[in-house]
Amino acid sequence: MSAVLLDIANLNKSFESSSGTVHALHNVRLQVKEGEFVTVIGPSGCGKSTLLRIIAGLDVGHDGQVELSGRPITGPGIDKGVIFQEPRLFPWLTVEKNIAADLSLNKPEVRREVDELIELVRLQGFEKAYPRELSGGMAQRVAIARALLRNPRILLLDEPFGALDAFTRAHMQDVLLDIWQQNKTTMIFVTHDIDEAVFLANRIVILKPRPGEIRNIVTVDLPFPRKKASTSFQQFRVKVLSQFEKIEELELIDSSGI
Ligand code: ADP
DSSP, X not given: OOOEEEEEEEEEEEEEETTEEEEEEEEEEEEEETTOEEEEEOSTTSSHHHHHHHHHTSOOOOEEEEEETTEEOOSOOTTEEEEOSSOOOOTTSOHHHHHHTTSOTTSHXXXXXXXXXXXXXXXXXXXXXXXXXXXXXXXXXHHHHHHHHTOOSEEEEESTTTTSOHHHHXXXXXXXXXXXXXXXXXXXXXXXXXXXXXXXXXXXXXXXXXXXXXXEEEEOOOOSSOOTTSHHHHHHHHHHHHHHHHHHHHHHHHHTTO
8 A cells, every 4th residue: 555645634725806705725635645646627716726736835825734745835846846738948948958957967867867758758859959849749748857857756737738739638648647657656637628537547536616625536446558438438437527517516506595
């Protein structure tokens, strides 16, 4: 049994805005084990990004417990790699220099690790290319390699493939699963795509909005590699979809004031 890496308990987060208090997260409780792949899914505004930002240490004004390896998360750091929807590369640096960033490629161990990562994210031949010469999927693979070079305990991905076309997206899902299977990095992946959530995850955390709460956690015990057209995959898809129907019912009750 793997150890618990991320331990979240009684997490509450509110924002004050001109229109009043927004309860972005309410009593969130979640434990993620070392090496797990967890996807987080839910309608827009249910607190997915807020949850990820808190785990990343980018947002520290919250109530409750958020611990990584038994220590409270008090700010950002290289132990938590973060990938956003847009790759955020340095346009003036080549692929290999974007991956190395503040580390020197003249150091043999950095050179070796960068070369290994370039192979892992399937960018051989593009080491000297600039971001403007890359497709969206390639640029995102550079961002993932840059995060992995820092050996993060956990990789946090906020709709990383949301801006990509369907074919590139499917390819990126395969690349990410390869990385996960080879590196065993713990992953938390936010998406609003049910297929993507089922395809990648060991467990799917389903959030509901107003306030952002965990509606359910579904364990996906399908073996890898998964086939999206298979009956077992489609059954899981329906299982997750049915949770959203329940969320809609809850919302109808909320809005009718009952
Ligand atoms: P999601 O990622 O699921 O779309 P978010 O985490 O971005 O949801 O937002 C959750 C809720 O918190 C939304 O109602 C959003 O408007 C609100 N929110 C998020 N960030 C802020 C902020 N900086 N100031 C005020 N409200 C915010």
